[in-house]
Amino acid sequence: MDTKERILKTALELYNSQGVNTITSRHIAAKMGISPGNLHYHFKHTDEIIKTLYDRLSADFDRIVASVEALEEVDLHMIRSSVTTSLELGYKYRFIFLHFVEIGLRIPAVKKDYAALTQRREKEFLSVFEKLKANGVFRADLPEEVLKAFVTQIFIVGDFWLSNNELTLKLKGSKAIAHYSDIFSSMFYPYLTPAAMQLAKGNQ
Amino acid sequence: MDTKERILKTALELYNSQGVNTITSRHIAAKMGISPGNLHYHFKHTDEIIKTLYDRLSADFDRIVASVEALEEVDLHMIRSSVTTSLELGYKYRFIFLHFVEIGLRIPAVKKDYAALTQRREKEFLSVFEKLKANGVFRADLPEEVLKAFVTQIFIVGDFWLSNNELTLKLKGSKAIAHYSDIFSSMFYPYLTPAAMQLAKGNQ
């Protein structure tokens, strides 16, 4: 593995475990056993490290969403499994979510990118919900406004479940993912038709 | 107003507008036109300023929750109005929510306090939900687990709607509060009985 890749790996580890504000370029270099000069040869500015990691997270998420969108039929199983995959990815890059606002302030490109992404995602989610309605999975008696609000809820919980965990339960790894997967699944429950509710109960 | 109070007021302003990481004790002193030495006479450590502001927020929230708990009958109106009051309070101290994880890391007392508070609040919310069930406002066919998950959702959205706003819409003041009040109200919608849903539609 080349130095650049090792820097990214070490930075991710340190940011995840100690936070983005306490870790400096010197810490990363020290942990790797290289000089600060060397680190700054590969990344002129420390923020470039963070930006690169954010871009990778973003690209990985795109792949997950694309795989759901490609499906003809969307059912609860698919949703549950892609929720878990998303949470796993989030956990891998958890420092970004734990310090989202700070990073957004520090690196405007991240904020811009995320704001644009949100708008795209909202449409994608609403169209998935329409499919679920058509398949008799989602209730048909909910106003458009309520579904839109549900999308925002999903975004907020999706972006900040890690912060909530950090401030309360402090679950680690797969335990955190399992717990918040359950919460995500429960979020959908009241939106289901009675038939879909029965199905969901069985699979829990 | 004495100097200590002016420090808190100025700090709140600066933290809210520029973030907790960019603002230092020197900035606060400069904005007030006092010396750094004077500021540190009143607050030996900068973190004491943040802790004091957090304590005030926490106390104000306690009063809101207590006023809801004191009610014999809880209905949707009351919920909506205390949601709005809560959001207004959150907006006033928004820097805390925008930097919750950082502040929790920097000031362990805040984290401890918040973790304990969450546990108390969970019980309080669940008992309010029971009242709503008894009054025919909430559906009775939802599993206990789903209601517990709903409480967590409310906490996450309640703590991070400001972060979501910062990263996406960037609404200011009453516009932000109005928008996220609607989202909060919509969150409750799928949990309502058909009768309560009718009522809610009318009042929107």
Next chain:
DNA sequence: TTAAATTTAGAACAAATGTACTAATTATTT
């Protein structure tokens, strides 16, 4: 094998930060 390019170490710099210290000023008490 020699020349050129890349990578690395280590020192150095300027700016910023939290906070301590000293002395002066102002307010309060006796």
Next chain:
DNA sequence: AAATAATTAGTACATTTGTTCTAAATTTAA
């Protein structure tokens, strides 16, 4: 009015941080 206490300004210090610079070492190309 004198003495004491509280408040304030201003300076100073040690530490940290991002980054730059220089020179050495290593790798690659000719």
